[in-house]
Amino acid sequence: MQPREATISRDEADVLIIGAGASGAVAAKHLAQAGVGVVCLEQGGKVEPEEFYGDKPEWEVMSQRRWHPNPNVRGLESDYPIDTSESDVNPLMYNAVGGSTVLYAAHWQRFMPSDFRVRSLDGVADDWPFSYEDLEPFYDIMDVEMGVSGLVGDPAYPAMTPPPLPPMPIGRLGRLAAKGMNALGWHWWPAPQAIPSQPYRGRGQCTRRGSCMQGCPEQAKGSTDLTHWPDAIGYGAELVTGARVRKVTTNALGRADGAVWIDRDGQEHHQPARTVIVCANGVGTPRLLLNSGDANNPDGLANGSGLVGRNLMMHPYAAVVGYFDEPLQSWMGPAGQAIHSMQFYETDESRGFVRGAKWNAMPTGGPLGMRAVHGGGPLESAWGESFHRGTERRLGRSFEWGIIAEDLPDPANRVVLDPDLKDSDGVAAPKIIYKNSENTENLIAFHLERQKEAMAASGAKEISLTTLMRDCGWHLMGSCRMGTDPERSVVDQWCRSHDVPNLYIMDGSAFVTSSGFNPTATICAVALRAVNHMLENRGSVEVA
Amino acid sequence: MLDDKERVVFCAIADYLIPAFDGMPAFSQADAQGIHTSRVLELRPELLESLTTALAQVPPIDAVSEVAEQLNREQPEVIGLIGLVASSAYYLNPDVRRRLGYPGQLQRPPGDDEAYDYEDLLQPVIDRGPIFRPT
Numbered sequence: 001m002q003p004r005e006a007t008i009s010r011d012e013a014d015v016l017i018i019g020a021g022a023s024g025a026v027a028a029k030h031l032a033q034a035g036v037g038v039v040c041l042e043q044g045g046k047v048e049p050e051e052f053y054g055d056k057p058e059w060e061v062m063s064q065r066r067w068h069p070n071p072n073v074r075g076l077e078s079d080y081p082i083d084t085s086e087s088d089v090n091p092l093m094y095n096a097v098g099g100s101t102v103l104y105a106a107h108w109q110r111f112m113p114s115d116f117r118v119r120s121l122d123g124v125a126d127d128w129p130f131s132y133e134d135l136e137p138f139y140d141i142m143d144v145e146m147g148v149s150g151l152v153g154d155p156a157y158p159a160m161t162p163p164p165l166p167p168m169p170i171g172r173l174g175r176l177a178a179k180g181m182n183a184l185g186w187h188w189w190p191a192p193q194a195i196p197s198q199p200y201r202g203r204g205q206c207t208r209r210g211s212c213m214q215g216c217p218e219q220a221k222g223s224t225d226l227t228h229w230p231d232a233i234g235y236g237a238e239l240v241t242g243a244r245v246r247k248v249t250t251n252a253l254g255r256a257d258g259a260v261w262i263d264r265d266g267q268e269h270h271q272p273a274r275t276v277i278v279c280a281n282g283v284g285t286p287r288l289l290l291n292s293g294d295a296n297n298p299d300g301l302a303n304g305s306g307l308v309g310r311n312l313m314m315h316p317y318a319a320v321v322g323y324f325d326e327p328l329q330s331w332m333g334p335a336g337q338a339i340h341s342m343q344f345y346e347t348d349e350s351r352g353f354v355r356g357a358k359w360n361a362m363p364t365g366g367p368l369g370m371r372a373v374h375g376g377g378p379l380e381s382a383w384g385e386s387f388h389r390g391t392e393r394r395l396g397r398s399f400e401w402g403i404i405a406e407d408l409p410d411p412a413n414r415v416v417l418d419p420d421l422k423d424s425d426g427v428a429a430p431k432i433i434y435k436n437s438e439n440t441e442n443l444i445a446f447h448l449e450r451q452k453e454a455m456a457a458s459g460a461k462e463i464s465l466t467t468l469m470r471d472c473g474w475h476l477m478g479s480c481r482m483g484t485d486p487e488r489s490v491v492d493q494w495c496r497s498h499d500v501p502n503l504y505i506m507d508g509s510a511f512v513t514s515s516g517f518n519p520t521a522t523i524c525a526v527a528l529r530a531v532n533h534m535l536e537n538r539g540s541v542e543v544a
Numbered sequence: 545m546l547d548d549k550e551r552v553v554f555c556a557i558a559d560y561l562i563p564a565f566d567g568m569p570a571f572s573q574a575d576a577q578g579i580h581t582s583r584v585l586e587l588r589p590e591l592l593e594s595l596t597t598a599l600a601q602v603p604p605i606d607a608v609s610e611v612a613e614q615l616n617r618e619q620p621e622v623i624g625l626i627g628l629v630a631s632s633a634y635y636l637n638p639d640v641r642r643r644l645g646y647p648g649q650l651q652r653p654p655g656d657d658e659a660y661d662y663e664d665l666l667q668p669v670i671d672r673g674p675i676f677r678p679t
Contacts, residue, residue: 058587059649061632065588113679121677131679151660155674169658178665185668187675197654207651218651327645332652346677367635367646379616383561383627388568395644 013039013238016259016273018245018288020044021099022520023506023527024279025224025232026142030531032235036538039271040232041243041261044078044096049219054211060368067214069094069103070471077264078242080423082283083431089314091283091432091473097241098225099281100520101194104474105212105336106221107360107518108148108163108194110139110525112156114346115515118408122347122354125408128512129484129493130529136160138525138532146222146524147200150192156342168197168206173328173399174338177361180458186343191360194222194520195334203227210333210363243269246427247292248276248301248503256301256503257544262425274543275534277495277504279527282312282476285509286415287430289480302480302497302505307490309416311409312479313514316436317472318444319402320451321364322460323393330363330399337362338399344450345516353442355406357516359451362400367391393462401451406516407440409478436468444468475519480509495530501542506530545582545592550599554581557602558630560612561623567643571630574640580633588632595629598622 015031017024020042032038053062064073069092071079078095094103113132118125140161142148152162167190170178174190181188195206206220219226233239242264249270251257256276261269278285286309292301300308337360345356369391380386407413413434421429448465455463483489486498491510497503506527508519515522534541546554555572562571575581585592601622605611616623634640641648 054649055651057636057638057648058583060635061584061587064628064632065590112676114677117679121679153670155669155672156676158674158676158678166659169654170662171658175662175665178662182665182668185672187669187672189666189669190662197659205653207653209649209651211649331646331649333649342675346675366649367641367644368632379561379612379623384563385565387562387631388565391644392566395646 013037013271013273015275015277016041016271017277017279018248018259019099019279019281019284019507020097020229020239021279021281022101022224023523025098025228026524026527027277027279027506027531028237028239029228029232029235030528031535032232032237034535038232038237039273040237040239041245041259041271042097042239042241043244045241046097046225047102047215049217052211052215052217054209054214055217059211059214060366063214067103069213069474071095077424080427081421081429083418083421083429087432087434088436088468088470089316089434089473090471091314091476092471093281093283093476096225097229097239098223100474101223102215102225103213104223104520106194106334107336108143108146108150108192108521109340109358109517110157111515111517111522112342112345113158115513118355118513124354125513126483129482135522135525135529138528139521141528142521142524146194146227147196147203148192148194148222149197151190154189156187156189156345163192165197165200168193168195168334170338171329171332173330173363174361176324176328176458177339177399177401177454180454181341181343183457184454186341186454188339188341191337191340193334193336196220196222206334208333210331210335210365212333212335244423244425244427245288246425248278248288250294250296250301250500251544254296254500255542255544256500266425275502275504275541277506279507281507282479282509283415283430283432285505285507286479287417290417291428302490302499302503304499305487305490307411307481307488309479310411310414311481312413312415312432312434313407313409313475313477313511314434314473315475315514316405316407316440316444317402317469318405318448319400319466319469320448320455321398321400321464322455322458323398323462324460325397327396328399330396331366332363335363335365336360344447351446353439353446355408355443355516357406357443357447358404359447360402360404362402364394364398364400367395369394401454403444403447403451404516404518405440405444405447406514408437409481409513410437415479475508475514477508477511477514477519480505481512482510483512494533495526502544504530545585546578546596550596551578553599553602553605554626556605556608557612557626560608561627562630562634569640571634574637575633580636581629583636584629584632591625591629594625598625
């Protein structure tokens with residue numbers, strides 16, 4: 001794959017895609033395959049496998065800075081700073097070809113049918129403008145394109161097409177977690193993952209190094225720099241790296257006609273386009289639209305509803321770690337999850353909250369762990385003999401039950417432009433204003449209690465709780481939500497702006513609700529559904 | 545990298561944080577030549593300036609426990625930083641890893657015998673039937 005160096009592109013693109021992450025890659029591949037002229041602008045670069053440290057002793061050292069998921073910690077030029085001073089949760093992401101799939105854990109989870117009918121079933125938030133069944137064919141295609149490993153028959157879902165690869169082994173910790181769930185009569189299932197259990201389409205078999213979340217040096221994990229961009233470029237898509245988009249531009253008719261971008265020498269360019277698709281996800285997309293305001297759009301582009309940036313959802317994450325006597329090899333991958341559970345996913349109002357969460361049983365990594373965060377507590381609690389005892393207790397003998405807590409849309413949780421903070425090109429940076437709701441807090445408290453029971457049933461000798469992990473905002477959703485009413489949503493069910501008919505938003509920001517699942521499979525499926533609709537109606541699609 | 549004077553102060557406090565215990569070496573035994581500390585600071589150069597600044601603020605060490613406790617009370621970020629660098633360097637030592645039984649993040653491709661070895665465990669889940677709400 002040869003991304004083009006930043007140069008002035010003078011030709012008008014049929015479609016300009018902003019962001020080369022999960023959905024941008026899917027859109028680029030399928031549009032280019034259909035003969036559409038695609039240009040994609042990506043502010044980051046292409047990561048090479050030798051840059052990762054998962055196959056080196058310094059893996060954990062580098063995970064705390066260079067390969068940290070928080071852009072404020074990394075502080076790379078390709079990142080933009082984010083003001084999180086008014087947020088309970090830090091948003092996480094990676095800016096490069098492949099986007100956050102470079103660092104994600106590759107949990108490849110479908111939403112459940114009820115996730116698309118939250119208003120109808122539970123009286124909260126809104127229904128999606130389409131159903132699980134509408135999206136299912138696109139989930140199936142994405143399973144094949146990503147190389148998903150999993151086991152068909154999960155009773156948490158309707159019958160579905162089997163994924164292309166058999167499940168990854170669940171390992172010792174998965175078996176132990178499963179035994180505990182069985183003792184309680186609770187649901188579990190080997191987890192679906194965009195990680196190949198066998199060699200697949202030029203990618204090697206997962207070797208279980210366990211460094212998925214700091215990049216896969218084996219080039220096995222299904223990140224879209226590997227699964228989609230080589231094909232997209234092969235079909236003729238142009239990928240421009242190091243290209244930070246400052247604003248989407250509009251013509252006299254109010255239609256999007258391209259974007260202004262800045263190369264790594266600070267030079268500005270304009271890329272003209274007939275159609276623009278924004279794929280910068282739940283923080284980057286509203287930031288760009290808010291930065292794209294002009295005299296005709298004083299509140300930002302595509303923001304007639306006033307909802308650009310609002311209803312941000314980030315999936316607050318909590319967890320219980322159990323410590324066991326027996327060796328579990330719990331530094332071994334995949335890092336994301338061995339098994340999952342939806343036992344407490346669906347609403348039961350007797351619990352004192354609505355909606356629920358997926359659980360994931362995860363390994364706990366290497367010896368360094370979270371040493372970096374200690375400071376100020378009694379020294380003897382973390383250092384001295386406790387330092388050694390803590391490592392002996394945790395290393396290889398523990399696993400984590402994590403909670404992906406569904407947070408509901410709240411207009412007060414939002415992305416705004418920070419009045420002072422700028423990125424390295426002087427473009428206004430985002431600020432996150434985000435507080436957990438009482439429903440979320442009750443949900444997390446309930447699930448933590450159940451996870452403590454699950455750990456006890458698995459035979460844990462001790463447990464520790466994380467009631468809210470601050471660095472957990474992997475899942476950035478809802479900040480340009482879709483719907484049928486232009487006054488209550490930003491895009492329609494095909495991800496097309498209500499206000500600007502040739503502007504599309506195909507990323508997590510279009511989500512109506514967050515579900516309790518890792519969202520990348522749904523981000524990709526929704527994008528593919530929208531692209532499919534564009535192509536089916538290409539004769540009548542409005543352009544600049 | 546740290547100069548000799550800085551390293552003496554660093555090792556004194558690091559040994560207090562990571563002492564010899566139950567077959568595990570103390571910090572300065574595990575990094576006697578400073579190789580691992582240098583490697584950590586090479587990979588994370590942004591820590592070096594903070595660390596040297598912090599070490600310059602450490603009062604003369606007569607009783608390391610008193611100094612460490614005082615720092616933890618009054619400048620917890622200094623203890624946090626020294627602890628971060630020390631533990632990062634400590635766990636780079638191959639002998640420390642061997643004593644812990646930690647092989648590192650090695651390649652371990654799944655074997656055929658691991659592919660689906662939990663059918664017995666899964667059967668009760670299957671037997672209980674669907675748990676989703678149809679729409």
